[in-house]
Amino acid sequence: MKICDTIYYKMKIIKFGLYFSKMTITTFLMFEGTAEKAMQFYTGIFKSSQIDNVVYYDENGPGKAGTIMQAKFTLNGKPFMCIDSIAKHNFTFTPSMSLFVDCDSEAELDKLFEALSEKGKIMMALGNYGFSQKFGWTEDQFGVSWQLNLP
Secondary structure: OOHHHHHHHHHHHHHOOOOOOOOOOOEEEEEOOOHHHHHHHHHHHOOOOEEEEEEEOOOOOOOOOOOEEEEEEEEOOEEEEEEEOOOOOOOOOOOOOOEEEEOOOHHHHHHHHHHHHOOOEEEEEEEOOOOOOEEEEEEOOOOOEEEEEEO
16 A cells, blocks of 8 residues: 555545544533532432542632532433532523433433423423424523433
């Protein structure tokens, strides 16, 4: 194989997504004092979930002692991170960025929707909207938006 052929072959590999990178993409959630409660709630309702690592602020700051400096957790095998922000912001979570969950069964969808909607705000009640068997969209008690779907 000539050097030109080798370069062309490598370019094709990259172009068609056959190049494997060690880069990861992780959902990052920023809370203001409720990160631990949210993380415990989420890992309690989703299968194959766990808290992987938590680092707390201590009395030396800069955040409030006992709040989360950084935490990593897994929901249904997918990585997440969260923090308790040390600064107050003029923003919070928005429905324009939501977590989309394809459920395995109607029973699973109903259970998750009920749990996530409790103390939250339903944006689209559970129903058949024509694009799937059953769908619902809710904002949980922490302000995070969830779209639950039964394909």
